[in-house]
Each structure stands twice: as C-alpha cells, then as structure tokens.
Amino acid sequence: MxxxxxxxxxxxxxxxxxxxxxxxxxxxxxxxxxxxxxxxxxxxxxxxxxxxxxxxxxxxxxxxxxxxxxxxxxxxxxxxxxxxxxxxxxxxxxxxxxxxxxxxxxxxxxxxxxxxxxxDRVAADAYARSTWALRASRAISLAALRPDALGSALAELARQLGRPVVLLGATSAVDRVHPAHALGADARAALSTAAEALLHPRRRAGSTVQLADEQFALQTIGAAGRLRGVLAVGGDTLDQAAQQVVTSVVALAGLALEQTRATDAARARLRTACWRALLAGDHVAAAAIAEPVIGDLPGGPARVVLARGAGVEAAAEWLDLHPSTFYARDGDDLIVLAAAAPGARGSAVELATNLASRFDLRAGVSAPAALDALPRAFDQATASRDRATAEAPVSTFDDLAGGGMLALLQTDDARTVAAASLSALTDDPTLLATLRTWLDHNGVYDAAARELGIHRHTLRARVADAERLLGRDLTPFAARADLYAALQLIP
The missing domain is CATH 3.40.1390.20 (HprK N-terminal domain-like)
Structure with a gap:
C-alpha cells in the first residue's frame, strides 16, 4: 500500500x-x-x-x-x-x-x-502490485491447463482478486459464477440486463452496474460482430495491476470460447443440410442428419419463420442456446420451424418478434403447414418477410392473406408504377375522387352520380375525360380493375 x-x-x-x-x-x-x-x-x-x-x-x-x-x-x-x-x-x-x-x-x-x-512507498507499492500481477497471471495460466480450462481460470481470477467473477454468455444469461453462491436471483437478473445492453450493439465495450450492495465492472468477450459473452467483476474500481490481470483473462476467455466456433460451424452445416433435405421432401434423410446432433424434428404442423438482417449470426447463436425449436441458416436467411397447433400462431409470432427486436432482423411467418408442405410454407414466409419494414419488422402470412390480392401490391415498385400510370390525372384531384367513387359503385353511373351530387351525364363526361387523359378505354373489366388497383396505391 x-x-x-x-x-x-x-x-x-x-x-x-x-x-x-x-x-x-x-x-x-x-x-x-x-x-x-x-x-x-x-x-x-x-x-x-x-x-x-x-x-x-x-x-x-x-x-x-x-x-x-x-x-x-x-x-x-x-x-x-x-x-x-x-x-x-x-x-x-x-x-x-x-x-x-x-x-x-x-x-x-x-x-x-x-x-x-x-x-519510496509509492515505488514499493507499484513493485508489489506488479509482482502480484505476475504471480496471479501465472496461477491463472496454470489453472487454464486443467480439464475445464475456462471455469478453472475464472475461479482462480476470483480467488486472486478476492472478488466475485461472473461469466455471461452470448445471450446475456449467467453462465458461471465464482464463488458459486456469490449472486442472488435479483443480482443475476440485473447483471443479465446490463450484459444484454452491451451485447446488443455487437461492438466491444465495457460498463459498470451498481447492484444493491456491490458494483460490477463489465467487459465484452470476443471480437466486434461476434461477441461471445461478458465478464463481470465485482468490487470497487480495479487498479492498473488488477485490470491487467482481468484483461488477460478476458483474452483467455475469448480464445476458449472462440475455439468452439469450428464445432459450431460444423453443426451449422448439418442444420443447413437437414433443412434442404426437408425442403426437398426427403424426410428420411433429414431425420437421419438431425437425430445424432440436432435432435428430433417437429412432428406436427409447424410455422416457418424466415428472418434476414445484420444480426443473423448472433440470432443463430441465441437459438443454439434455446434448443426447443429447429433452426438453420441457408445463405443470408435464418429459418426456424416453430411448432404450431392448428389455428394458433402466438408462439411463432412471439419468437419472430423477439428475434427481430434483439438482433435487428426483418422476419416473415408462414401459415401452419405439415412437413411435406414446407415448400409452400417457405414461399409464404418469404412473401411475408419481403413486406416487413423497419416500423413493422415482423409480417405474417395470415395478415397478408387476410388483406387479399391487393395487399400483395403494397410495395415501393407497385406504388411507383401506379403513380406513373395516373400521372396524367394528378393535376385534377377532383377527377381522381370521381373515379374512385365510380369504381366503388361497380361502374354504375346512377348510384355514383347520386353520391357525388352530380348528374349522371356529368359523371359520364368526367369518365370520358379520364379515358382521354389516360389513353385507354375503361369499358373492359380488366381496365377498370387495373385502374382500381392503381388508385389504391396512391395517396
């Protein structure tokens, strides 16, 4: 001192x-x-x-x-x-x-x-702390040679510091605590919340959190973009020597967790092969692939959750720690088969919403389908996902189908075409309103004219003006349907 x-x-x-x-x-x-x-x-x-x-x-x-x-x-x-x-x-x-x-x-x-x-006392203290840091680092290195390298290193770190040490995984859940009974339920929940805030941006970072009776310093583990967890150390602010030791353990933990990536990559390839076999209708091959490594596939109807975005890799890691559902990655897509009872969609939508909010994804959810109908369900999930937006990151096929065929036209491309096809009429808002009312009355002039408060011959004249400006005959049903669809897509 x-x-x-x-x-x-x-x-x-x-x-x-x-x-x-x-x-x-x-x-x-x-x-x-x-x-x-x-x-x-x-x-x-x-x-x-x-x-x-x-x-x-x-x-x-x-x-x-x-x-x-x-x-x-x-x-x-x-x-x-x-x-x-x-x-x-x-x-x-x-x-x-x-x-x-x-x-x-x-x-x-x-x-x-x-x-x-x-x-002299300051110099002696600095020398003593440097000597302690060397001894502590050596003890931690020796502990890392034991069978449970990471757990032994963390336990030795806690012993050397005389403080609680907590490892939280990539999903912010508490993975290990040293000493074993150092945290209560409330402290675990608070640390998990603080760790999730650090992991969500997927950048290396550190912070502190004050619990009821102790402060914890948190540091992310792993490289930016593929964080593997968070290390939390209790107690007051660490001096330079202690921080040096903690930094070495963070690096050691990152290396230990990174070594599992090769195994994770092999399992991911097996999941992809299993999904492609299911999509191709080869259920026997899919079950044979899944059984020794992944487990049983969904037996009943399932909804396909299809997601895409910058956080797909992190979302897959999170799903790997929640093995109740089958998931796979195929290119940039994350596919999840969420078991669904007939007529129920809550669990699949909740899962998609959770993934979208945690990992900044856009997701689509299909209608329930048996495994032999997965190609159709996959197409439904794709159509739904393509209509997800930043404001509404999860879209379901149930809602999409409920909106009818016109709901499928709610895209930027369709709105651009609609605006171009009606550009000759945009200078006359009254004419656009007249056409909407006329088409809403199925092209019946008398009923539409009464609602507009004009004579039916005046209405015929306005429709004729629209035909002239548009350069098309509105007598055929197809022409009227096309005009009606375009009118629904412009403000």
Whole structure:
C-alpha cells in the first residue's frame, strides 16, 4: 500500500508532530505524493490525495484551508523556523474546523525527506502490485491447463482478486459464477440486463452496474460482430495491476470460447443440410442428419419463420442456446420451424418478434403447414418477410392473406408504377375522387352520380375525360380493375 499520514507521523527520523485531532480514517488515507508551494492558491498544481508542505500561509487562512479540503488534499505540513517559529494558531484552528490533518515539520527535517519517504512507498507499492500481477497471471495460466480450462481460470481470477467473477454468455444469461453462491436471483437478473445492453450493439465495450450492495465492472468477450459473452467483476474500481490481470483473462476467455466456433460451424452445416433435405421432401434423410446432433424434428404442423438482417449470426447463436425449436441458416436467411397447433400462431409470432427486436432482423411467418408442405410454407414466409419494414419488422402470412390480392401490391415498385400510370390525372384531384367513387359503385353511373351530387351525364363526361387523359378505354373489366388497383396505391 502507498504511504499514509499515520506512517509518515510514525517515522522518528522525521520528527513530525500532529497538531489537529484527526479521525483514524483520515490518518490512514493513502498519500500519493508530497508537494511544496507558497502560492495563495496552489490547488491548480495539486492532485487529490497529495500532501502540501508550506512555510507560510495567507493572512485569511479560512478560504485557503477550504480550497485545500475541497480539492481533496490529504494533509498539510507546516515547516517551522524558516519564516516564523511555530505554526500559526489561526491555521491550526482553521484545519480543525475543516477536518484537514495538520502536522508540524521541524527545521531539521527538509521537505525533500518527506517527499522521498512517500515516493519510496509509492515505488514499493507499484513493485508489489506488479509482482502480484505476475504471480496471479501465472496461477491463472496454470489453472487454464486443467480439464475445464475456462471455469478453472475464472475461479482462480476470483480467488486472486478476492472478488466475485461472473461469466455471461452470448445471450446475456449467467453462465458461471465464482464463488458459486456469490449472486442472488435479483443480482443475476440485473447483471443479465446490463450484459444484454452491451451485447446488443455487437461492438466491444465495457460498463459498470451498481447492484444493491456491490458494483460490477463489465467487459465484452470476443471480437466486434461476434461477441461471445461478458465478464463481470465485482468490487470497487480495479487498479492498473488488477485490470491487467482481468484483461488477460478476458483474452483467455475469448480464445476458449472462440475455439468452439469450428464445432459450431460444423453443426451449422448439418442444420443447413437437414433443412434442404426437408425442403426437398426427403424426410428420411433429414431425420437421419438431425437425430445424432440436432435432435428430433417437429412432428406436427409447424410455422416457418424466415428472418434476414445484420444480426443473423448472433440470432443463430441465441437459438443454439434455446434448443426447443429447429433452426438453420441457408445463405443470408435464418429459418426456424416453430411448432404450431392448428389455428394458433402466438408462439411463432412471439419468437419472430423477439428475434427481430434483439438482433435487428426483418422476419416473415408462414401459415401452419405439415412437413411435406414446407415448400409452400417457405414461399409464404418469404412473401411475408419481403413486406416487413423497419416500423413493422415482423409480417405474417395470415395478415397478408387476410388483406387479399391487393395487399400483395403494397410495395415501393407497385406504388411507383401506379403513380406513373395516373400521372396524367394528378393535376385534377377532383377527377381522381370521381373515379374512385365510380369504381366503388361497380361502374354504375346512377348510384355514383347520386353520391357525388352530380348528374349522371356529368359523371359520364368526367369518365370520358379520364379515358382521354389516360389513353385507354375503361369499358373492359380488366381496365377498370387495373385502374382500381392503381388508385389504391396512391395517396
């Protein structure tokens, strides 16, 4: 530990004398350095936790002492017999009022002797911490040679720091805790929430979270874009030596977790092969592929959830830790088969919504289908996914089909074509409204004219004007249907 004021006062060769009745915690406060200055306000040149040595003080000592206390000065030493004999009573009284430890330095003791004692203790403390860091790193490296390399390394880290250490996985769930009973349920939930906030942007980051009775420092594990988890260390702020040891363990944990990627990649390829076999109708081959590695495939009706986006890889990792559903990646697509009872869609939509919100995806959900009808369900999910937007990232085929054929036209391309085909009419909003009313009445002039409040011959004339401007005959049903669809796509 660095020097304290109590240790400084205890050195007989220095001959220092405490002039203020200070509390024990004030005397045991670490001193980071000693500095001498005769300025009326030396605080701009001082740091918190330092000792100030002076031979004189301003006439108005109360503001002077107040500035030192507010700046975090650990103690004040007054050198006697240089400018005057003894320490000014006003300075002693001001230090007592403000709780600043004040000690007297005899003439025979040079200020540099005090500074040297403190500097030697700072250097010794730095050497001791560096030595500890080397010993701790060696112990952690040896622990990593055991069968459970990651768990043993984390347990040794907790022992060396004397603090709880928590590993949270890629889904922000608590994976390991050392010591085993260091966290309660509330603390686990709070750490998981804080870890999820770090993992969601998929960038390397760190933060702190204050729990009910302890603070935790959190650091992501893994490279940007494929974070593997979060390491949380309890306790107050770590010094440089402890942070060095934690950083080495973060790197070790990242390496250990990264080594599983080869296995994960092989399993991902098996999932892709299983999905393609299902899509091709070869259920026997799909079951043979899935059984030894993935498990049983859905037996009843299932909904296909099809998702795409920047977070597909992270979403697949999250699904791997929730094995209740079959999933696979095929190119840029993430496919999930969510079991569905006839007529029910809640679980599939909830899963798609969860994936979309967690990993910034666009997802489509098919209608329920048996395994032999997966190609049709896949097409339904594709059509639904293509209509998902940033505002509504999950689209379902149930809703799409409920909107009829015109709902399929709600695309940017269709709106562009509609605006172009009706461009000749856009200068006359009244004519557009007239055509809408006429088509809403199935092209019956009398009924449409009554609603518009005009004569039927006037309505016929307006429709004729529209035909002339559009360059097309609106008598055939196909022409009217095309016009009606275009009118539904423009504001």
């Amino acid at each position: 660095p020097a304290t004021l109590a240790q400084l006062l205890a050195r007989p060769e220095l001959g220092l004398r405490l002039l203020t009745p200070s509390a024990r915690d004030a005397l045991d406060r670490p001193i980071l350095w000693a500095h001498s200055s005769e300025l009326a306000d030396p605080t701009p040149f001082l740091g918190e936790g330092q000792v100030l040595l002076v031979t004189g003080t301003p006439d108005d000592v109360d503001p002077y002492v107040t500035r030192l206390v507010e700046h975090g000065i650990a103690g004040l030493g007054f050198g006697t017999e240089v400018v005057r004999d003894g320490t000014p009573d006003a300075l002693v009284e001001a230090c007592i009022r403000r709780g600043l430890p004040l000690f007297e330095v005899p003439y025979r003791t040079p200020f540099i002797a005090i500074a040297r004692f403190i500097a």
